[in-house]
Amino acid sequence: MARQLTDRPVCKTAVPAGETEAARKEPAMATGLKERRLGNAVAKREPPYRSVMELSEEERKAFAEKLGGAQNYNSVVLREMARKDRRFLAPLIMSILSAEFRGIDFFGRFTVETQEQNVPWHMTLGFARQTFDESRHTLLNMKLLEHLGSHLGEYPDIILGPQRGGEIPEEELDPAILLARINVALEGFALTTFEEIRALARDLGEELIEHCHDYNMADEVTHVALGDYWLERLSQEQPWRKDRARAAQEEFEKMLSMVREMAANFVGATAGGSNQNGGTPG
Amino acid sequence: MAYVIDQDRCINCWWCRRACPTDTIHYFDQPNRKHWIDPEGCIDCDICAQVCPMDCIDHHPEITPPPEKLEAAKARARAWAGDRRRLKLAVRGYAEAQVLRIAGNGKRENGNGAD
Numbered sequence: 001m002a003r004q005l006t007d008r009p010v011c012k013t014a015v016p017a018g019e020t021e022a023a024r025k026e027p028a029m030a031t032g033l034k035e036r037r038l039g040n041a042v043a044k045r046e047p048p049y050r051s052v053m054e055l056s057e058e059e060r061k062a063f064a065e066k067l068g069g070a071q072n073y074n075s076v077v078l079r080e081m082a083r084k085d086r087r088f089l090a091p092l093i094m095s096i097l098s099a100e101f102r103g104i105d106f107f108g109r110f111t112v113e114t115q116e117q118n119v120p121w122h123m124t125l126g127f128a129r130q131t132f133d134e135s136r137h138t139l140l141n142m143k144l145l146e147h148l149g150s151h152l153g154e155y156p157d158i159i160l161g162p163q164r165g166g167e168i169p170e171e172e173l174d175p176a177i178l179l180a181r182i183n184v185a186l187e188g189f190a191l192t193t194f195e196e197i198r199a200l201a202r203d204l205g206e207e208l209i210e211h212c213h214d215y216n217m218a219d220e221v222t223h224v225a226l227g228d229y230w231l232e233r234l235s236q237e238q239p240w241r242k243d244r245a246r247a248a249q250e251e252f253e254k255m256l257s258m259v260r261e262m263a264a265n266f267v268g269a270t271a272g273g274s275n276q277n278g279g280t281p282g
Numbered sequence: 283m284a285y286v287i288d289q290d291r292c293i294n295c296w297w298c299r300r301a302c303p304t305d306t307i308h309y310f311d312q313p314n315r316k317h318w319i320d321p322e323g324c325i326d327c328d329i330c331a332q333v334c335p336m337d338c339i340d341h342h343p344e345i346t347p348p349p350e351k352l353e354a355a356k357a358r359a360r361a362w363a364g365d366r367r368r369l370k371l372a373v374r375g376y377a378e379a380q381v382l383r384i385a386g387n388g389k390r391e392n393g394n395g396a397d
Contacts (some may be wrong), residue, residue, distance in 0.1 A: 065387060068380040080377030088381070188295035191335060221335045225293040230314070242315060250310050253296075264369055267376040 045101060047153035048275050054158055064155065067091055073158065075193055076263065086204065090150035092197065097141035098157040099190075103134035106182065114175045122177075123159070123230045130226060133219045140212045147208055172248070176234045180245035181225020185252045190220050284321035284345040285331055291338035298330035299341060303359040322351040325359055360378050 027234040052070045055063060058072075067073055067088075075095055105189040124238065142152055170176070194217035201209035235242035287298070287307075291332075294317060299307040306323025309316075309329065319330070324347060331339040347355070 018301070033356060066384070068384050072377075072380055077377050077380070080374050081381050082379050083374075084381040085385070184294055185296070188297065189300075191295055192300060195333075214361050217335075221295070224295040225336075228293045228295075235315075246310060246315065264372070267372045 049101070049157050050153075051157045059156075066155075071266065073155075075197065076264070077267075079196060083200060083203070086206075089203050089204075089206065089209070090148040091155045093141055093144045093148060093156050094150070094152075094155040096193075096197070097138060097145065097152070100134055100137040100141055101157070104131060104138065107131040107134055110175075110178060110182075113173070114178075117175055119175055119230075120233070123233075126230065130223055133223070137216050137219065140216065144209055144212055174241065174244065176241040176245040177248045178230055179227045179231040179234070180249040181252045183223055184231060185249045187220050187223045187227065187254075189256065191217060191224070194220060224243060284342055284347060285319055285328070285339050286321075286324065286345070287317050287319055287330075288338040288340065289291045289314070289316040289318070291336050293336055295335060297333045297335065301329045301333045301363040303327060303329065304355040305358065305362075306355065316327045322347045323336040323355045323358075325352065325355045329360065 052063070052073060063070070063073075067078075070079065073091065073095060075092060078088050078092040078095060082092050108131045108171055111124060111131055114127070115124055145151060145154075194213050198210050198213040198217065201207070201213060231245055235245065290387070294315070296308070296309065296318075299309060299317060302319075302321045304325055306320045308318050308320060312318050326341075326346075328341075331341065
């Protein structure tokens with residue numbers, strides 16, 4: 001039977017009918033979610049995922065010869081290296097492509113697993129669309145790699161958070177927390193990254209990269225809006241959700257600032273001490 | 283003069299907050315989970331309005347911060363600009379050195395004598 005395209009009540013599973021107002025404040029994991037999660041099944045990709053940490057000694061040596069070491073394998077340093085030598089555009093694109101693959105993995109799982117928490121059907125549809133966007137971004141970036149004379153597998157994957165969906169701690173599976181961390185905080189931050197790559201491509205006269213990353217950025221704006229909207233909807237009747245989401249987002253931003261500060265210290269600079277939000281070198 | 287975020291249209295992408303040179307855009311301490319510009323720290327630099335992907339930050343010339351607050355905010359912005367410039371130059375210098383080092387390694391391996 002076809003599913004109705006009507007909004008179901010928000011997260012009734014988490015607060016069963018007949019519960020007191022006090023119970024409404026307590027998070028409760030949906031029944032059977034743990035068993036029905038997609039678990040630690042290894043994500044399949046050809047060539048398979050291969051993070052910098054998983055390289056063999058020989059591969060590590062070759063990687064160091066190409067990029068000078070794993071410490072340079074991030075978009076901030078690679079952007080500046082590419083400004084000097086266009087060969088570094090390929091690893092820059094691969095670092096983005098790798099995150100897009102993770103995006104498919106994450107949002108695919110999110111779309112399926114959050115249905116266990118009885119989220120509104122329109123939210124599920126929204127995240128199915130976002131998963132499709134992420135797969136489109138991987139295609140765009142794979143073609144950009146080819147355009148730059150590289151291919152998938154030449155550079156390893158970057159590391160971003162848990163390696164498999166099943167490694168996300170159970171208590172952090174609340175959709176509101178995931179929305180706050182990933183859709184609002186991480187995707188919001190990605191806007192700057194895409195804009196900076198787009199600006200670099202414009203400076204270098206790389207029209208194809210400029211066009212694709214402008215396109216990617218437009219999708220990211222939609223993703224942030226989607227996350228913000230559903231975070232608000234999920235939190236409307238359950239203040240604990242809003243509080244937990246806020247705390248998760250704050251923690252995420254602090255972690256990001258810390259990483260950037262460490263990176264700034266590494267290159268021997270002051271880490272923008274007057275700005276607690278950590279500006280991005282533009 | 284100050285800028286104001288239209289909270290009905292803001293999607294909380296925090297780009298304005300990351301870009302603000304005076305740290306005057308608040309979020310975590312707001313009761314309604316929306317970004318808000320404290321007019322007392324706004325120096326009218328327009329950076330937030332330029333980066334906003336929703337085009338929801340508008341200039342309101344009728345809002346004027348007290349002169350002493352404005353001066354303090356400008357001092358913060360100057361410090362921010364200095365830090366940012368140092369960081370940008372450091373990253374650029376580091377990246378250029380890396381590119382030269384990698385190119386040098388390649389030449390040595392090819393027997394081109396780049397020592």
